[in-house]
Structure formats: C-alpha cells, structure tokens
Amino acid sequence: MESRRVEPRTLPGFMELLPNEQIEFNEIKEKIQKSYEKFGFLPLDTPVIESSEVLLAKAGGETERQIYRFSKGDSDLSLRFDLTVPLAKFVSANYGELSFPFRRYQIGKVYRGEKAQAGRFREFYQCDIDIIGDGSLSIMHDAELPNVIYETFKTLGFEDFTICINNRKILNGLFKSLGLSKNSTDILRIIDKIEKIGRDSVKKELQEINVEEQKIDKILEFIEISGTSDEKIEALKAFGITDETFMKGVEELEQVICSIRTHRMPEKNFTVDLSIARGLDYYTGTVYETFIENHKNIGSVCSGGRYENLAEYYTDKKLPGVGISIGLSRFFYQAKRENILKAKKNAVAKVLVVPMTNEEMEYSSEVAKKLRDQGINTEQFLEDKKLKAKFKYADKLNIPYIIVIGQEEAKNRTVTLKNMQTGEQETTDLSKLISKIKEV
Amino acid sequence: MESRRVEPRTLPGFMELLPNEQIEFNEIKEKIQKSYEKFGFLPLDTPVIESSEVLLAKAGGETERQIYRFSKGDSDLSLRFDLTVPLAKFVSANYGELSFPFRRYQIGKVYRGEKAQAGRFREFYQCDIDIIGDGSLSIMHDAELPNVIYETFKTLGFEDFTICINNRKILNGLFKSLGLSKNSTDILRIIDKIEKIGRDSVKKELQEINVEEQKIDKILEFIEISGTSDEKIEALKAFGITDETFMKGVEELEQVICSIRTHRMPEKNFTVDLSIARGLDYYTGTVYETFIENHKNIGSVCSGGRYENLAEYYTDKKLPGVGISIGLSRFFYQAKRENILKAKKNAVAKVLVVPMTNEEMEYSSEVAKKLRDQGINTEQFLEDKKLKAKFKYADKLNIPYIIVIGQEEAKNRTVTLKNMQTGEQETTDLSKLISKIKEV
Numbered sequence: 001m002e003s004r005r006v007e008p009r010t011l012p013g014f015m016e017l018l019p020n021e022q023i024e025f026n027e028i029k030e031k032i033q034k035s036y037e038k039f040g041f042l043p044l045d046t047p048v049i050e051s052s053e054v055l056l057a058k059a060g061g062e063t064e065r066q067i068y069r070f071s072k073g074d075s076d077l078s079l080r081f082d083l084t085v086p087l088a089k090f091v092s093a094n095y096g097e098l099s100f101p102f103r104r105y106q107i108g109k110v111y112r113g114e115k116a117q118a119g120r121f122r123e124f125y126q127c128d129i130d131i132i133g134d135g136s137l138s139i140m141h142d143a144e145l146p147n148v149i150y151e152t153f154k155t156l157g158f159e160d161f162t163i164c165i166n167n168r169k170i171l172n173g174l175f176k177s178l179g180l181s182k183n184s185t186d187i188l189r190i191i192d193k194i195e196k197i198g199r200d201s202v203k204k205e206l207q208e209i210n211v212e213e214q215k216i217d218k219i220l221e222f223i224e225i226s227g228t229s230d231e232k233i234e235a236l237k238a239f240g241i242t243d244e245t246f247m248k249g250v251e252e253l254e255q256v257i258c259s260i261r262t263h264r265m266p267e268k269n270f271t272v273d274l275s276i277a278r279g280l281d282y283y284t285g286t287v288y289e290t291f292i293e294n295h296k297n298i299g300s301v302c303s304g305g306r307y308e309n310l311a312e313y314y315t316d317k318k319l320p321g322v323g324i325s326i327g328l329s330r331f332f333y334q335a336k337r338e339n340i341l342k343a344k345k346n347a348v349a350k351v352l353v354v355p356m357t358n359e360e361m362e363y364s365s366e367v368a369k370k371l372r373d374q375g376i377n378t379e380q381f382l383e384d385k386k387l388k389a390k391f392k393y394a395d396k397l398n399i400p401y402i403i404v405i406g407q408e409e410a411k412n413r414t415v416t417l418k419n420m421q422t423g424e425q426e427t428t429d430l431s432k433l434i435s436k437i438k439e440v
Numbered sequence: 441m442e443s444r445r446v447e448p449r450t451l452p453g454f455m456e457l458l459p460n461e462q463i464e465f466n467e468i469k470e471k472i473q474k475s476y477e478k479f480g481f482l483p484l485d486t487p488v489i490e491s492s493e494v495l496l497a498k499a500g501g502e503t504e505r506q507i508y509r510f511s512k513g514d515s516d517l518s519l520r521f522d523l524t525v526p527l528a529k530f531v532s533a534n535y536g537e538l539s540f541p542f543r544r545y546q547i548g549k550v551y552r553g554e555k556a557q558a559g560r561f562r563e564f565y566q567c568d569i570d571i572i573g574d575g576s577l578s579i580m581h582d583a584e585l586p587n588v589i590y591e592t593f594k595t596l597g598f599e600d601f602t603i604c605i606n607n608r609k610i611l612n613g614l615f616k617s618l619g620l621s622k623n624s625t626d627i628l629r630i631i632d633k634i635e636k637i638g639r640d641s642v643k644k645e646l647q648e649i650n651v652e653e654q655k656i657d658k659i660l661e662f663i664e665i666s667g668t669s670d671e672k673i674e675a676l677k678a679f680g681i682t683d684e685t686f687m688k689g690v691e692e693l694e695q696v697i698c699s700i701r702t703h704r705m706p707e708k709n710f711t712v713d714l715s716i717a718r719g720l721d722y723y724t725g726t727v728y729e730t731f732i733e734n735h736k737n738i739g740s741v742c743s744g745g746r747y748e749n750l751a752e753y754y755t756d757k758k759l760p761g762v763g764i765s766i767g768l769s770r771f772f773y774q775a776k777r778e779n780i781l782k783a784k785k786n787a788v789a790k791v792l793v794v795p796m797t798n799e800e801m802e803y804s805s806e807v808a809k810k811l812r813d814q815g816i817n818t819e820q821f822l823e824d825k826k827l828k829a830k831f832k833y834a835d836k837l838n839i840p841y842i843i844v845i846g847q848e849e850a851k852n853r854t855v856t857l858k859n860m861q862t863g864e865q866e867t868t869d870l871s872k873l874i875s876k877i878k879e880v
Contacts, residue, residue, distance in 0.1 A: 005755070005756075006493055006494055006497040006753055006754060007494070008528070008530075008532035008533040008754035008755065009491065009533065010490070010529070010530075010533065011489060011490065011517075014489065015487075016485070016487060016530065018534060018537055018538075019482035019483065019484065019538075019544065022482070022484060022485055025484060025485070026485075037788050037817050038815075038817050039789075039812070039820075040788055040789030040792070040817055040819025040839075041788065042459035042462070042788055042837075043462045043788070044459065044462060045457065046450070046456055047450060047454035048551075049451060049508070049550060049551070049562075049563060051449065051451055053446055054446055054448060057444075057446040068489070069510075070510030070511075072507075072508055072553050073553070075451070077451075077508075089449075089450070090448075090450075092448035093449065094458060097458055098458075099833050101823060103819070104459065109488060111489070113512050123489060133622050133823075138822050138823050138824060140798075140801065140822035140823075141822055144820070151812070155458050167825050182878060203470075219753035239787045262801055262805045262806075263805050310517035313444065313446055314446060314447070315443060315448065316445075322539075335631060335763065348477050348480055348481065348482055348483070349479075349480030353478070358580075361580065361699070365703045365704070366702075372479070372591070373480075377478050377479075377480055378478065378480065379479060379480025380479075380584070381580050382541075382580035382581055382584060383541060383573075384578060393539050397539055432600055439527065
C-alpha cells in the first residue's frame with residue numbers, strides 16, 4: 001500500500017484556502033455580487049472551456065502564450081483567460097435574445113499559465129461588470145461605474161480609496177498632435193514609471209527612443225498637470241492642443257466628472273488622473289483604476305474603461321461598452337498580506353448543539369431544528385466524545401455559542417447556553433433561546 | 441474584416457444560460473448553499489486544475505477516459521472530474537489544520553468528456569457535502585444527511601420526494617453468503633433493471649451468467665421484500681442469513697432509520713429501499729438516492745453514502761466519511777424540462793428608475809441611491825430613449841416596478857410609481873416610496 005501513495009499536493013499558483021480563510025473569501029465574493037446586483041446587473045456564467053478558435057479569435061502575443069490550450073478528441077480547446085472574450089461571444093451569439101443596454105456581471109475563475117510568484121495566480125477569480133450598448137451607449141454609463149466601484153468598496157468596509165479617472169482620447173490626441181502616435185506604447189510605458197524613477201530618468205528614457213526635446217517638454221508638462229479634478233480639466237482646455245480627439249476626450253472627461261457628482265459620491269473618493277492609460281488597444285474612452293490609500297503598492301484593485309466595439313471578431317453589430325473588473329484572488333491575497341481586511345472570527349455555524357450523551361440526541365435534534373427554522377446556522381455535535389473535546393471543537397471553529405443538553409435540560413425542556421467569547425453561561429427556556437441568540 | 445470573423449459558438453455539452461434562466465439557476469444554487477451552511481458545513485474551493493498524478497491516483501477505466509488531461513510546460517495536468525478526490529487531497533494535505541469531524545461543502549464545476557447528449561454535460565456543477573472522521577465517525581452522521589437532503593429540497597420548494605436508504609453491507613453480505621461476491625457487479629446491474637424489464641427477464645439474465653436457480657430465488661426474494669421501512673427491517677432480520685456483514689448492515693440500517701426519526705422528518709420523505717446499490721467499490725455502508733415523486737424518470741437528484749476510507753491513496757490516516765451530492769446542472773436541465781420548478785418571473789432589479797430627460801438625471805440618481813441604501817436592487821435607466829422603449833426594456837427584464845421622474849416630480853420631490861404587473865400608477869412622496877415597495 002505504502003508504495004502506491006501519492007503526495008497530496010496542490011499546484012503552485014493555485015489558491016486553496018483553509019476553511020477559516022475561505023469563509024472570509026466567500027463573504028467578500030458575496031458582497032461584491034450583491035453590490036453588483038444592487039445596480040441591476042444580470043448574472044452570466046459561461047463555460048471555463050471554449051473552442052480555441054472562438055476564444056483566441058482576437059488574442060495573440062503574451063496572452064496566447066499563457067493560455068491553457070489542449071486537445072480532446074478532435075477538438076482544439078482552451079481555458080478562458082478573462083471574462084470579456086466569453087462576454088463578446090455570448091452577446092454576439094444571443095444578440096436577438098438580449099435587452100440593450102445589456103448589463104451583466106460575471107464572477108468566475110479564469111486561467112493564465114503565468115510564471116508562478118507571490119500574489120500571481122494561474123487560476124484566479126475575476127468579478128466583472130459590463131454594460132453593452134446596441135450601436136451606441138450613453139456616456140452616463142461611464143459615470144455610473146465609478147459609483148458601482150464606490151458602493152462596492154464601501155460595502156467591503158473601505159473608506160479611503162480613490163477611483164482615478166482618465167480618458168484615452170486625451171492621451172491619443174496628445175500623441176497624435178505631437179506626431180508620436182506610433183511611439184505611444186513606448187512613451188506610455190516610460191511615463192508610467194515617473195513616480196518610481198523620477199522626472200529626469202523619464203526624460204532620459206524618452207530621449208533614448210528619439211523623442212524630440214520640445215515634445216518631451218510638452219509630454220512632461222501634460223503629465224505634471226496638477227490640482228483638483230476641475231483644475232486639471234481647466235488646464236487641459238487651456239493646454240493649447242486643438243486636436244479633435246484630444247478635445248473630445250477632455251469634453252467626455254468633464255461630462256463624466258460632472259455626472260459622477262449627481263450620484264453624490266464623496267469628492268475624496270474620485271479624481272482625474274491623467275497618468276492612467278491601461279493597455280493600449282482595447283480602451284478607447286474613459287478609463288478607471290482604483291487605489292486603496294496608503295496601500296498603493298498593491299496596485300489598482302478595480303480597473304476598467306470604455307471600449308468602442310466589444311465583439312468585432314464575432315459580429316458586424318457595433319457593440320460599444322464600458323466595464324470594470326476586480327481581480328478578487330489577487331486582491332484577497334494582497335489585502336491579507338497588508339492586513340487591510342477587518343479582523344474577525346469567521347464561522348459558518350452560529351451555534352453548536354451538544355448533547356451530553358446519546359440519550360439527549362432526540363431533544364438536541366429538536367433544538368437544532370428550531371434554531372435552523374429561525375434561520376440560525378446550527379451544527380449538532382454527533383460524535384460521542386468528552387465534553388471538553390466538544391468545547392475545543394467549537395472553539396477551533398470559532399462557533400460563538402454552545403448549547404449543552406444534559407439529562408436535566410432534556411427533562412425540563414431547557415437548554416444551557418454558553419457564550420464562547422465571554423464565557424457566560426445560563427440555563428434558559430427553549431422558547432426564550434431564539435430571541436437571546438438573535439439579539440446578539 | 442468580414443473574412444476574419446469567427447462564429448461565436450459555445451461547445452456542445454456546455455451549459456450557457458440566458459440571464460432569465462441564469463437568475464433562476466443561481467437562486468437554486470444559493471438556496472442549496474444556504475441550506476448546507478444552515479447545518480454548519482464549511483466552504484471549500486479547490487482548483488479546477490490538478491496534477492494528473494494526484495488527481496488520477498485512484499482513477500481508472502471509464503473515468504480516466506473521460507478526463508480532460510493535458511500538458512503545460514513540463515506539467516501533466518487534469519481537470520477535476522468530481523469534488524471527492526480534491527477533498528481527499530485537501531484533507532490529507534491539511535490534516536493537522538482541520539477539526540474533525542470535518543464538515544465541508546463544495547459547490548463547483550467538474551469536467552467529464554462524456555459523449556454529449558441531452559441532459560448530459562461535460563461541464564457541470566456538483567453541490568457536495570461530506571463529513572470526514574478522524575479514525576472513526578459516528579453513524580449518527582449517516583442519519584443527519586437525509587435530514588440535510590430533506591431540508592434542502594424543502595427549501596427548493598419540493599414536498600413530494602423520497603430519500604431511499606439502504607446499506608451496502610446488506611447486499612455485500614447477501615452475495616457473500618451465497619458465494620456470489622465475485623459476480624456481484626453483474627448481478628447488481630441486472631437486478632437494477634427489474635422495474636424496467638420485469639421479474640422474468642431478470643431471472644433469465646441471472647441464469648445467463650450462471651447463477652444457480654436456488655440462489656436466484658433468494659436474490660429475488662430479497663429484492664422483493666416490501667412494506668414499510670420497519671417491516672422491511674423486520675423481514676431482513678428474519679431472512680435467514682446469518683452472515684456477519686449482512687447482520688451488521690441490517691443493524692446499521694435500523695440505527696439510521698431510528699435516528700432519522702429523531703430529526704422529525706416526515707415519514708413520507710424517506711424509506712428503506714433494498715435495491716439502492718450505488719457503484720460498487722466506493723461505498724461501504726449507508727447509501728442514499730433521492731427521487732422526486734411522479735418524476736422518477738429524471739433519476740436520483742441527490743445521492744451519496746458512507747465510505748470506509750476517504751484518502752488511502754494520499755495518507756495512512758484512516759478517514760471514514762459520509763457524503764451526498766446534487767448534480768445541479770443536470771437537475772436544473774431536467775427540472776426545467778419536466779416543468780417542476782415553480783414558474784415565476786425572474787429579475788435582478790426590483791425597480792427601474794427612469795428620468796424623462798437628462799434634466800431629471802440628478803434627482804433620479806438620488807432616488808436610485810435611496811432605494812439601494814434600503815437594500816432594494818435598483819437600476820437607473822441612463823440611455824436617452826423614448827419612454828415607450830424604456831417601459832419595454834423593464835418589461836422584457838421582468839422588472840416589477842418603474843419609477844418615472846419628469847419635471848413635475850423633480851420639482852416636487854415626488855415620484856410616479858408604476859406597478860408593471862397590475863399597471864397601477866400613482867404619484868407619491870419620496871419618503872413614502874420605500875415602505876410602498878417594501879410591503880410588496
């Protein structure tokens with residue numbers, strides 16, 4: 001027998017939590033879901049496996065290398081690497097059945113065969129919402145999403161976070177007007193590092209890729225625009241660039257900021273940030289990133305933006321959209337490491353009902369049923385062990401209440417209720433028990 | 441462009457629901473989860489991908505052929521085909537961290553490359569609970585699980601279902617005492633068909649595999665034991681087989697039935713059924729199947745049983761357990777087809793707030809926020825469309841209430857509330873709105 005044993009290991013890069021942390025993880029996941037539903041987003045649950053031809057219609061480069069791709073029979077299959085491509089497939093395939101704007105959320109696992117390292121997962125949860133228009137989509141939706149982000153992170157217990165908002169048209173227009181559209185990827189990559197490497201190094205790196213001095217100054221002037229959101233918008237208007245795309249971007253940004261205010265979001269929770277770019281190809285208008293104050297090192301916890309056309313690889317219908325995504329597994333990992341989740345004891349059962357011996361099993365079953373019927377998660381301890389072992393079990397599982405049932409209790413139809421946190425213990429009527437537990 | 445288009449198809453055997461059905465599916469899934477949690481089961485979420493060596497330590501034959509197995513870099517990987525093997529891995533790997541009896545639930549997708557056919561899925565949800573003992577596990581748990589099944593299906597709105605209970609030791613003991621242990625797989629397969637093909641055909645098929653006449657009679661006498669659960673148990677005691685395993689099985693079955701009654705389950709919802717066997721190798725004691733009355737054709741909707749040792753391939757610890765599983769995707773598919781789910785209109789948003797023009801956007805945002813703050817799922821319609829189109833949208837999404845906000849409403853801080861079901865419409869103060877919506 002021994003020789004046939006296999007080591008029960010989990011693959012690196014795959015998150016597998018102990019129950020105590022899993023309870024916490026699930027609670028966050030459920031809160032995000034409920035928050036998305038509060039805004040009327042509809043659920044979607046697409047397969048993890050798709051035909052490679054469909055899933056990779058648009059992919060390429062780095063993305064394609066990370067794909068889990070394989071054959072089964074004659075089929076060339078791949079595991080989804082995000083929830084956006086499956087959404088594009090779904091909307092294209094079911095266009096006639098959907099009501100537009102189509103508001104959907106999807107919370108599910110996605111797969112990327114990245115190099116495994118701390119905080120990087122090969123299987124991770126994404127929590128996405130997108131709003132897809134049929135032909136067009138009002139910019140009001142661009143202003144609604146920051147409100148969803150705000151309500152979601154408030155629900156998760158955060159107060160001090162900032163949703164940074166920009167518009168890709170502004171950057172695109174700037175580069176276009178400077179004749180630098182072709183270099184824009186490199187330039188963005190360089191200016192993205194300004195906080196890390198400083199102004200001078202950015203300047204040097206831009207020189208190295210042969211950007212002219214005068215243009216470098218204009219770029220630096222741009223990314224150094226500072227002040228309140230309104231001041232930044234005014235500065236952009238006075239920036240002296242008359243490129244149409246640039247102007248349109250500034251106009252949209254102003255509209256979005258103005259509309260966000262109608263949602264009564266606190267000013268401290270959002271700001272114009274002209275350095276936010278987010279991958280080059282996909283987004284075409286508003287873009288978002290979200291940072292937890294004093295924990296910017298964990299990166300953006302919720303990002304997204306507006307795109308021109310969701311599904312051009314599947315349909316000739318024009319489907320503009322705007323969406324956001326929370327990378328939940330990574331967020332959870334980082335939040336635990338940074339200790340920014342509210343510390344508390346996690347338990348599923350609120351009460352453990354413990355019969356002293358099997359003689360009291362029937363009455364203890366009755367008590368457990370009464371509690372469950374009142375919506376209280378209740379576990380009945382069914383092993384024949386010493387009382388001390390039963391208490392230890394409850395303690396290890398953080399179950400806040402124990403109900404002990406001995407001969408006396410069974411005879412008098414009472415229970416002895418012990419509060420595991422305070423150690424307080426009292427004998428009470430079954431009829432009064434529910435209200436006692438509910439009130440805490 | 442056109443030529444690059446890919447058909448946005450979903451693979452056969454993969455369930456992908458439209459939002460309306462997805463809402464219903466998720467509601468069932470959540471009810472099952474809440475029901476499992478009500479009994480204090482702890483959540484577990486293992487990876488979909490495991491090392492093939494680990495996942496297939498025990499597999500073989502039909503199972504192994506159905507596995508999605510592939511390489512990524514140097515790794516030989518497989519997708520999980522059930523939630524039991526990952527549980528075995530998890531408990532073995534984390535033995536020291538867990539409290540026993542370890543009660544876990546897991547609800548997740550599993551993968552089997554079966555021949556695609558109606559009602560058979562290659563990706564499907566399983567909703568499992570298991571209770572794992574450390575060395576031993578009281579038979580009280582075998583009696584608790586039918587109670588979990590009962591409460592779960594009651595929560596799903598079912599009244600008329602039967603949990604069929606048997607004990608594998610009885611069958612094993614019967615075959616042993618008849619000297620038929622080696623043929624038991626074939627015999628079980630044949631007697632399993634008795635309802636379909638009738639007594640005579642079963643007899644004929646048993647003759648064909650060379651079971652002696654006298655033994656056939658004993659087998660038939662056994663499976664034709666009838667009456668109430670108690671009558672069946674009495675008949676077993678008087679059946680004249682003194683094999684130790686047989687006797688032990690009868691004793692356990694009696695204990696389980698007796699203990700189930702202490703949970704106050706209605707008698708009509710459970711019964712001893714001596715024909716229940718469930719795959720040969722795995723289960724070693726109590727076994728369960730659950731049938732919806734008048735819809736037995738959809739097969740068992742919740743099955744499971746007791747096993748001697750969960751994880752012998754991973755650890756030398758003896759880990760007996762008992763568990764049940766609901767094959768949710770299949771259940772949902774069948775239940776829709778048989779029309780046994782309560783018909784109702786599914787919607788995420790309870791209210792659609794519709795500003796007549798963008799002028800009323802700010803006040804309508806305020807109304808939407810008020811409703812959400814009260815826990816009411818509220819969508820704000822943000823597209824600039826004709827009122828008729830907005831009503832049509834609400835109707836298609838089954839949103840039960842529309843709040844229309846025009847110039848008058850914004851000025852007077854009122855709203856016009858329309859009940860989409862009755863068509864009733866009234867103008868009301870914002871302050872009274874919440875209670876009006878909540879009371880329905």
